[in-house]
Amino acid sequence: MPPPQPDVLADALIRVPRHTFIPAQGWAVPQGSGTPPAAASGYWIDQHRDPDRWWRAVYSDTVIVTQLDGGRTELTPANAAAPSSAPSCAASSPLLVTAGLRHLAPRPGNRVLDIGTGTGWTSGLCAYLTGDDALVTTVEIDPDLARTAAGNLARCGLRPAIVTGDAASELPSSDGESDGLFDRVHVTCGVTDIPYVWVEHTRPGGHIVLPYNPPVGRLLRLTVHEDGSATGRFGEECSYMPLRSERQPQRPDEGATRTDTPPRVRSLDSASDSDTESLLHPAPGLQVLLAALVGDEPWTGASGSVLLTDGVSRAVVENGGRLTQTGPRDLWDEAESVHRAWIRRGRPGLDRIGFTVTPQRQYVWVDDPAVPAVRALDETPDARPAVGASLG
Known part of the structure; x- marks a missing residue:
């Protein structure tokens, strides 16, 4: 469509x-x-x-x-x-709001669920695009925000249904339809673990548009299928506040101590040094894979050192190539492994990378929506995946 x-x-x-x-x-x-x-x-x-x-x-x-x-x-x-x-x-940014609505593609007569009412603006835009504010239901976890949004919408002459509750665990049904399903689900908060209830409330052939939100977020457009799965691809880079149930402290400062595990120290060789630059400025496809399989991408701290962390494990590359890793995971080794595998697969871009959600699991994939990237990129296909196992 x-x-x-x-x-x-x-x-x-x-x-x-x-x-x-x-x-x-x-x-x-x-x-x-x-x-x-x-x-x-x-x-x-x-x-x-x-x-x-x-x-x-x-x-x-x-x-x-x-x-x-x-x-x-x-x-x-x-x-x-x-x-x-x-x-x-x-x-939110007007350009991102517009991009999200283009991906959502609401049509007159569509029933739309808007998750994260906020100020109410996107709910109002969805109501206008569907041609009837009675077709739009919006869910907001904060009662004060819901009341403010209702007043904002009323000033535009719009009165979509506003439900106060946690959209990550329970959703209202679409009024006026026997199956209670929505044609479109529009999400305005960053999500890493997509609640399957959103798929359950979307009609087969319908779309869910959300900000997929590891360290660097991207808009994700999913299409729901008859078998209860949903698949889709990534779009524009974005930054949205996380779903409240997923909110965590911001990245720790570079001097923070997260573990008592003895540090593992080594010097990066020349090949790894070149990887450092590639990992610091990853292409979009590599960026998605690092976020999904490692949980972070390298970033430069105030001292000029390069850091990688999951909140417990930590990797620090100092000027001169001295690598120090602490915690149960060797994060830098994992990031280099993903980088090498990405190169072997022909440096896939966003046109070859997507996301699948089923009742049992959800994962990023390369080329084949049925095969998790953790398997497709594994250097030894018969071995147990070393990274990102929870996604596969």
């Missing part, structure tokens, strides 16, 4: 204007920083004190944070800028 025509989406953006869903005060983070809102450079907007700046932020490709720490921390300029504060609601 082709996506909505650009003029239809453009009309939706006019008819359901973003400014209706933005509070008078917020923390604006320009898109493209590549880091979550709290860690990125941002600035305070106040509609009453500086209306021009507020309007420029609202109608630019800017994330606008509207809540911190589930409402436990007051939204102020100082708190929003503090690394210890975690954004828990934001008006």
